[in-house]
Amino acid sequence: MEILVCAKRVPDTSENEIELNGARNDIERDDLVYSVNEPDNYAVEEALQIVDRVGGKVTVVTVGSDEDEEILRREMAMGAHHGVLISDDAFSGSDGRGIAAILKAFVQTKHYDLILTGVQADDGCAQVGGMLAAMLDYPFASLVTSIEVLEGGKLKIGREIEGGNKEINAIDLPCVLSIQTGINEPRYVGMRGIRQVASVPIPTLGTPELGVDPETVGDRAAKVKRVDYFVPPAGRGAEMLQGSREETIDKLMDLLKAKGGLN
Numbered sequence: 001m002e003i004l005v006c007a008k009r010v011p012d013t014s015e016n017e018i019e020l021n022g023a024r025n026d027i028e029r030d031d032l033v034y035s036v037n038e039p040d041n042y043a044v045e046e047a048l049q050i051v052d053r054v055g056g057k058v059t060v061v062t063v064g065s066d067e068d069e070e071i072l073r074r075e076m077a078m079g080a081h082h083g084v085l086i087s088d089d090a091f092s093g094s095d096g097r098g099i100a101a102i103l104k105a106f107v108q109t110k111h112y113d114l115i116l117t118g119v120q121a122d123d124g125c126a127q128v129g130g131m132l133a134a135m136l137d138y139p140f141a142s143l144v145t146s147i148e149v150l151e152g153g154k155l156k157i158g159r160e161i162e163g164g165n166k167e168i169n170a171i172d173l174p175c176v177l178s179i180q181t182g183i184n185e186p187r188y189v190g191m192r193g194i195r196q197v198a199s200v201p202i203p204t205l206g207t208p209e210l211g212v213d214p215e216t217v218g219d220r221a222a223k224v225k226r227v228d229y230f231v232p233p234a235g236r237g238a239e240m241l242q243g244s245r246e247e248t249i250d251k252l253m254d255l256l257k258a259k260g261g262l263n
Contacts, residue, residue: 001056039118077193088206093219096127
C-alpha cells in the first residue's frame with residue numbers, strides 16, 4: 001500500500017513563549033523553536049504500522065520553506081521511506097483551500113492508496129484534509145482512532161464521536177483520513193536515526209513541477225485571511241481561604257451559596 005502523510009512544521013509550545021506580533025494578526029515567529037505538528041506525528045506512526053502489516057511505502061510531504069525540510073528528515077528517521085518538500089514563493093500566504101489545492105496537484109503526479117493528515121494543525125481549523133478529499137473526489141473521514149485493512153480495497157475505521165462513543169465505518173480506497181491523537185504511540189526518534197537520513201536527497205517541487213497556477217494560490221488567492229489575533233484577558237486568580245479548619249469551612253459554604261452552588 002502506498003501511503004502519503006501530509007505534515008506541517010509548527011511552533012513547539014513547550015519550548016516557546018508565545019507573543020503577538022506588532023500588527024496583531026499573528027504570533028511573533030522570530031527565534032521560535034519548531035517541531036512537527038503532533039497530530040501529524042500520529043498519522044505518520046499509523047502509516048508505518050499499516051505498512052508493517054500489509055507492506056508498502058510511506059511518503060511524507062509538507063508545504064513550506066527550506067526550513068521545513070527538518071520535519072521530513074525527522075519522519076524519515078522515524079521510518080518513512082520518502083520525504084517531499086513543496087516550496088515556492090507563490091505558495092506563501094495560502095489559506096486552507098490553497099494548501100489543499102497544492103497538495104491535490106502533488107497527489108495527481110503519483111498514485112497513493114491512502115492519504116493521512118493529522119486531525120488539525122496550529123491554526124486549529126482542521127480544514128485541509130476534508131478540502132483535499134473533496135478536490136480529489138475521494139471519500140473522507142475525520143477523527144479516526146483505528147484503521148484495519150480489509151479485502152477488496154476497503155478499510156474498516158473507527159471514529160471518535162460525541163459523548164466518548166465510537167463509530168465504525170467501511171470506507172473505499174483511495175481515501176483521505178484525518179488521524180486523531182492517541183490512535184497509537186509514536187515511536188522514539190534518536191539522533192542515530194536522524195544522522196542516517198541527514199544526507200538522503202529530498203526533492204523540492206514548486207509551481208513548474210506541479211503545474212499549479214500561481215494566481216490560484218498564495219496570499220492573493222486566499223479567501224480566508226486572519227485580521228486579528230488576541231490573547232483572552234487573564235481571569236481572576238484563585239481565592240485563598242485563611243483561618244482554622246472550621247473558619248475555612250464556613251467561608252467555603254458562604255462562597256458556594258453566593259455563587260448558587262448551594263440552596
